Amino acid sequence: MKYRALLIKYAEIGIKGQNRYVFEDALCDRIRRKLKKISEGFSCIREQGRVLVECPEEYDYDETIDAIKTVFGVWAICPAIVIEDASWESLTKHTGDFVEERFAGESFTFKVFARRSDKKYPIETPEICSGMGDYLLQRFPHLKVDVHEPQVKLQVEIRNKAYVFCDTIQGPGGMPVGANGKAMLLLSGGIDSPVAGYMVAKRGVYIDAVYFHAPPYTSERAKQKVVDLAKLISVYTGPIRLHVVNFTDVQLAIIDKCPREELTIIMRRYMMRIAEHFAGECRSLGLVTGESIGQVASQTMQGLAATNAVCTMPVYRPLIAFDKQDIVDIAMKINTYETSIEPYEDCCTIFVAKHPKTKPRIDVIERSEKKLEGVIEELVEQAISTVEIIDIAE
Amino acid sequence: MECYFDNAATTRVCNEAAEIMNRVMLEDYGNPSSKHIKGFDAEKYIRDAAATIASTLHAAPKEIVFTSGGTESNNMALAGSAFVNKRRGKHIIASAFEHPAVYNPLLGLEEFGFEVEFVPVDNLGHIDPERLSEMVRDDTILVSIMYVNNETGAVQDIAGLSRAVKQKNPHIIFHTDAIQAYGKYRINPKKEGIDLMSVSGHKLHGPKGSGFLYVADGVRLRPLIFGGGQQKDRRSGTENVPAIAGLGIAAGKIYEDLDTRTAHMYELKQRMIDGLARIPQAHVNAVGEDIHKTAPHILSVSFDGIKAEVLLHALEERGIYVSSGSACSSNHPGISGTLKAIGVPEKLLDSTIRFSFCGNNTAEEIDYGIETLKELVPVYGRFSRK
Numbered sequence: 001m002k003y004r005a006l007l008i009k010y011a012e013i014g015i016k017g018q019n020r021y022v023f024e025d026a027l028c029d030r031i032r033r034k035l036k037k038i039s040e041g042f043s044c045i046r047e048q049g050r051v052l053v054e055c056p057e058e059y060d061y062d063e064t065i066d067a068i069k070t071v072f073g074v075w076a077i078c079p080a081i082v083i084e085d086a087s088w089e090s091l092t093k094h095t096g097d098f099v100e101e102r103f104a105g106e107s108f109t110f111k112v113f114a115r116r117s118d119k120k121y122p123i124e125t126p127e128i129c130s131g132m133g134d135y136l137l138q139r140f141p142h143l144k145v146d147v148h149e150p151q152v153k154l155q156v157e158i159r160n161k162a163y164v165f166c167d168t169i170q171g172p173g174g175m176p177v178g179a180n181g182k183a184m185l186l187l188s189g190g191i192d193s194p195v196a197g198y199m200v201a202k203r204g205v206y207i208d209a210v211y212f213h214a215p216p217y218t219s220e221r222a223k224q225k226v227v228d229l230a231k232l233i234s235v236y237t238g239p240i241r242l243h244v245v246n247f248t249d250v251q252l253a254i255i256d257k258c259p260r261e262e263l264t265i266i267m268r269r270y271m272m273r274i275a276e277h278f279a280g281e282c283r284s285l286g287l288v289t290g291e292s293i294g295q296v297a298s299q300t301m302q303g304l305a306a307t308n309a310v311c312t313m314p315v316y317r318p319l320i321a322f323d324k325q326d327i328v329d330i331a332m333k334i335n336t337y338e339t340s341i342e343p344y345e346d347c348c349t350i351f352v353a354k355h356p357k358t359k360p361r362i363d364v365i366e367r368s369e370k371k372l373e374g375v376i377e378e379l380v381e382q383a384i385s386t387v388e389i390i391d392i393a394e
Numbered sequence: 395m396e397c398y399f400d401n402a403a404t405t406r407v408c409n410e411a412a413e414i415m416n417r418v419m420l421e422d423y424g425n426p427s428s429k430h431i432k433g434f435d436a437e438k439y440i441r442d443a444a445a446t447i448a449s450t451l452h453a454a455p456k457e458i459v460f461t462s463g464g465t466e467s468n469n470m471a472l473a474g475s476a477f478v479n480k481r482r483g484k485h486i487i488a489s490a491f492e493h494p495a496v497y498n499p500l501l502g503l504e505e506f507g508f509e510v511e512f513v514p515v516d517n518l519g520h521i522d523p524e525r526l527s528e529m530v531r532d533d534t535i536l537v538s539i540m541y542v543n544n545e546t547g548a549v550q551d552i553a554g555l556s557r558a559v560k561q562k563n564p565h566i567i568f569h570t571d572a573i574q575a576y577g578k579y580r581i582n583p584k585k586e587g588i589d590l591m592s593v594s595g596h597k598l599h600g601p602k603g604s605g606f607l608y609v610a611d612g613v614r615l616r617p618l619i620f621g622g623g624q625q626k627d628r629r630s631g632t633e634n635v636p637a638i639a640g641l642g643i644a645a646g647k648i649y650e651d652l653d654t655r656t657a658h659m660y661e662l663k664q665r666m667i668d669g670l671a672r673i674p675q676a677h678v679n680a681v682g683e684d685i686h687k688t689a690p691h692i693l694s695v696s697f698d699g700i701k702a703e704v705l706l707h708a709l710e711e712r713g714i715y716v717s718s719g720s721a722c723s724s725n726h727p728g729i730s731g732t733l734k735a736i737g738v739p740e741k742l743l744d745s746t747i748r749f750s751f752c753g754n755n756t757a758e759e760i761d762y763g764i765e766t767l768k769e770l771v772p773v774y775g776r777f778s779r780k
Contacts, residue, residue, distance in 0.1 A: 216707030216774075 001101055003061065003079035005163055008051040008068065011075035011173050026176035026204070027051060027073045030238065033394070034067040047159065048117055054082070065169060070235050072202045073179070074171030078155070083162040088123060092135040095156065095164050099136060102166065109146035110136070115157045128156060175204030177238045183316060184279035185209040185288040186271060187242070189225045189344060192290025192319055194233050194336040195327050199318035200288045201237035208282050209240050210275045212247040217351075222344035227390060232336045234394040243278050244388040247271070249379045251351065257371040260353045264298040265360045266369060268307045270380065276313055277384055286314040292322050297356040306360045396713040397759040401597075402544055402574060402692050402750030403717055408599040408647060411640035414439075415601060418636040426633050427624065436635050443642025450649040451608060452582050459628045460638050463605035464573040464594030465495040466618070470607050470629070471590040472499045474615030475536055475567045476508055482565060483533025484508045487526070489550075490515050491732040492540055496571050500538070513539075517737040518687075519548025519680050523558035530562040537568050541575035541591075545732040545748060546680035547692030549575070556587030567613060573597055577648045578656060578690055589613045595637065599752070600644035604637035648753075655753040659690035662751050662760050666693055669764030675699060675771050679746065680736050693749045694733070696742035699775045705747060708774055712766050717748040 010027060024046050031051060035042040041056030042064075055064070061079075068077055083094045114128035123131065132154070133145055157163045185197040187209040201207050211226045223244060230240045247270075254266050275287055291299045291307075298307070308315060319327055331337035369376075398406070407415075418439060424432030426440055444455035451457075461467045476486065488500055490512045500510045513526050521539065530537075537559050542549050556568045569590040572581060576591075577598030583591055590613065595604030609615060609628070621630030648655065663685055670676040679694040697705060702718035709716055733743050749763070 216709075216711055217704050219703070219707050 001079075001098075002081070003165075004055050004082040005080045006053040006055065006064070006068065007078040007080050007157070007163060007165060008053060008074055008171075009076045009078070010051065010073050023073070023176060023179045023204075024051070026178040027071070029178065030071045030073070030176050031068060033238075034071060035064070038064055038067060052159075052163075069169070069171055071176065072172055072174035072204065072236065073176035075173055076171055077169040078165040079167055079169070080157075080163040080165035083164065086118075086121065086158055086160075086162040088131070091156070091158075091162050092132060094162075095132060095154075096136060096139045098164055099140065099154070103152075105142075107142045107144075108151040109144045109149075110152040110154055111145060111147050111150035112136075113153055113155045115155070117157065117159045121158045128158070132156060172202065172236075174202035177201050177204060177236075178206050180204035180206075182206040182208065182282060182284045183286045183288045184275055184282060184284040185240075186275050186290075187211050187226055187230060188290070189222055189229065189340065189342075190290065191324075191331050191337060191340040192292065192295075192327055194229045194290075194340065195330045195334070196288050196290035196316075196318050197233050198236055198330070198334050198336075200316055201233070205288075207233075207237045207240055207288070208243070208278070208284060210243040210245060210271075210278050212245050212271055212274075214248040214251055215246065217248065217251075219344060221342075225339060225342050225344055227392065228339050229336055230390075230392045232339060233334065234392050236334065238394050240392040240394075241282065242390040242392055244390060245274055245383050246386055246388075247274075247383060250376065250383055253372060253375050253379055255351060257375070258368045260351075261355060261357045262360060262365060262368050263351060263353060264356050265303055265306050265365055268298055268303075269310045269365070269369070270376075272307060272311050272315070274380060274383060276311060278387070279313060284313075286316050287311065288316045288318070290319055290327075291317045292319045292324070292327065295324065297358045300358050302359040302361070303357075306362050306365050309362050395759065395762050396715075397755070397763055398715050399749045399751060399755070399759075399763065400715045400717050401752040401755075402748065404596045404602065405599045405752055406754070407596075407601055407640065408644055410647060411600055411644045414643050415636040415640040418639050422635075426635060427622065439635050439639040439642070440633055443638045443645075446642045446646040447606060450580075450645055452584065453608060454611060456626075457609055457611055459607045459609055459625055460633060460641075461605045461607055461629060462603050462634070463596070464493075464571070464592050467592035467594070467605050467607040468493075468495045468571055469499045470615065470618050471569045471592055472496065472536065472538060473503065473618060475569070475590065475613070476503050476506075477616040478614045479535040479565075479567065480508075483531075483535045485531050485534040486510045486536045486538070487513055487529050487534060487559075488538040489513055489521055489540055491519065491543055491545075491548075491735040492538065493544055493571060493573070496538055496540070497731075515548070515735050517680070518682050519543050519546050519732075519736045521550055521555060523551070523554050526555055527558040527562050530559055530566070532563065534559075534563055534566055537566055539568075539570055541570045541572040541581075542578065542689040542692070543680075543732060544574045544692070546694045546736060547574075547689035548680050548736070549579075549687065549689055552588065553586040560587055574689060574692065577645070577652075578659075580649075580652065583608055583610060590615075595641035595644060598644050598648050600641040601637045603634060604641040606641070656690045658753055659751050659755075660685060662755055662757065663688075663690060663693055665757055665760045666749060666763065669760065670695060670767070672764075673697075673768055673771055675775055676767070677742065679733070679738055691751045693751075694746060695749065696738060696746045697771055697775075698742065698745065700745050700771065701774075702745050702747050704774055705745075705770065708770050709766065712770075714763055714766060717750070718746065 028044050032044050039059050043054045045052050081098050112129045112132045114125045116125050152166050154166045183205050185207050187193045197207050213223050230242050234240050250270055258266050422435045424436040426437035444458045447458050448455040552570055559566050567589045570588050572591045573594045576593040589610045591608040593606050596602040619630050624630050675698040677696045681688050706718050
């Protein structure tokens with residue numbers, strides 16, 4: 001079957017009123033970027049509540065569908081045949097040929113749906129439906145019409161050409177990246193943070209990322225793993241600007257001056273502060289983390305409160321109420337799981353206390369942090385000024 | 395200064411090997427099985443390499459089967475001889491500290507009904523011939539003992555072990571994984587009672603993807619790889635001529651001045667041990683009274699209270715490259731079985747670094763290494779997991 005067009009339906013974009021064009025433009029832009037990587041000759045235009053992709057003579061259908069399935073904002077993809085000559089005779093014949101090829105003698109019940117964007121078309125919508133139904137019943141006597149629960153919904157759309165389709169491929173939903181501003185993702189090498197980035201991007205948010213590494217306590221390979229993860233989610237999120245922060249000296253100062261069982265919480269507070277700095281630089285409107293209530297010692301309600309207390313920006317935690325297995329399921333779906341479980345230590349685990357505080361009190365933590373005064377400012381400054389920026393292309 | 399102390403993981407290819415490989419790839423690129431002169435020219439590299447290697451072993455060229463490296467040689471030796479001899483018996487003995495490239499093929503054989511037993515080692519990594527001999531049964535078909543241990547540098551008296559085994563059961567096939575031994579020792583398989591011996595090229599300044607299995611005349615093996623029947627049906631697949639040529643050159647070169655090389659490496663090793671004596675946290679593993687009873691190039695050291703991987707990365711920042719445990723197995727976070735086998739205390743297992751030298755290392759590099767360790771060990775001992 002040669003589908004020369006893909007009708008792309010979008011979900012929530014439809015309800016955005018005056019700003020609709022922002023969303024539609026972002027969606028077309030994302031789709032175009034994907035198609036450009038596959039081959040030349042695709043066109044992508046907005047048309048009356050749909051995006052219409054016209055495909056070149058030769059293209060890889062499966063690869064194209066898979067690529068569009070990674071574009072947030074796509075609700076469904078309908079591969080369609082294009083009938084250049086939309087006259088009734090041509091329309092019915094080609095539609096019949098399509099049914100023959102697509103279903104190869106199968107028996108099923110069907111109903112014809114029609115949509116007439118070209119109001120100059122001489123036949124009105126209800127007549128298109130009934131006329132097409134009659135034609136098909138005559139040509140394929142083994143078919144039956146069922147207007148209530150048809151097995152096949154045959155859709156005919158008349159624009160300047162006619163498009164006929166009957167299949168709907170589910171897209172990821174959400175909103176196109178770029179439609180909703182920008183956020184800074186705290187990306188570790190774990191399972192959760194890439195999923196968190198994916199989920200926020202799904203709401204149309206453009207993602208940048210910050211990674212804290214601690215050489216020589218963490219290795220080049222641990223860093224490479226984070227770059228690999230960023231690359232994997234960029235398939236969905238688009239390009240990512242990754243900030244690699246050398247966190248070793250800050251971390252060692254904390255180990256030196258503060259109680260070991262508060263280490264992780266105080267570390268996380270400094271990570272938030274530094275991430276906020278870069279978020280400001282990138283004009284991000286919030287931070288994104290992979291935290292989930294109670295998952296590890298630092299992510300108890302008390303721990304999250306203590307971490308959150310230093311933030312002035314909103315912190316988005318899309319996984320906050322997810323079970324680990326649910327997060328793993330998404331990680332597998334978006335292809336990050338295998339990379340996430342590579343065994344390289346990250347800076348959160350390497351110095352972790354045997355019995356870290358699970359119910360930290362903010363005032364106690366603040367008192368501990370007082371001991372860092374006079375030392376930490378310069379170290380934070382240095383961590384910020386020595387940042388390494390890696391631009392991850394999707 | 396750059397100090398490459400990871401020569402047991404791999405070595406720099408020597409210039410002469412790189413040059414001949416370049417020539418094979420760009421000029422004499424024929425398929426050795428081709429009937430025309432281009433094929434004949436390519437085949438000559440293989441014959442030359444086999445002749446060179448055979449002469450280092452006092453063996454015949456036909457006893458050399460080229461492989462893709464040590465792992466394939468081990469697999470070919472173990473699976474190949476086990477399957478050929480399975481009617482005589484299914485009992486196999488190996489040492490308790492074999493490399494995963496021996497250990498895992500043996501586990502694989504267990505699935506086919508073979509029974510594998512492991513002979514223990516003492517705290518210097520040595521096997522007692524009597525103990526080994528006691529384990530030999532009538533249905534023992536194969537004994538595999540590592541020549542030089544890759545993590546500790548412990549050396550076995552292979553001749554003595556083979557004799558002990560064969561006295562009790564002359565039908566036994568004796569295999570040794572000599573990947574860390576060939577190019578460091580003069581080995582005479584016939585005299586030492588070795589039937590099969592695995593060697594890897596990239597440990598002796600040859601290319602990666604090269605290696606061979608010594609197969610004593612008359613020893614039968616079932617091939618692992620079937621196909622066009624190259625190498626007398628023992629290992630099908632077009633020969634990797636560049637790698638084989640490079641390996642031949644590297645082997646020839648290393649045996650040319652072997653004694654000066656090993657003497658130099660022993661000097662480096664002794665210098666390192668002496669230097670480490672001034673670092674209180676450092677414990678040298680598996681070296682007894684006489685370092686000449688250990689391999690010249692491998693030194694295992696535990697640093698009390700420091701995570702090996704942290705020290706490794708800290709050294710790396712100063713241009714010093716080492717391994718934690720064995721590089722081949724350090725991708726797995728599991729603890730080294732070898733170090734456990736020689737009785738390294740539990741708390742030091744995770745703190746063990748392997749330094750491994752080659753003939754190109756210098757005394758200055760050792761001194762720089764010691765100075766750097768003296769500086770880093772107190773720093774990284776201070777910050778550790780609690």
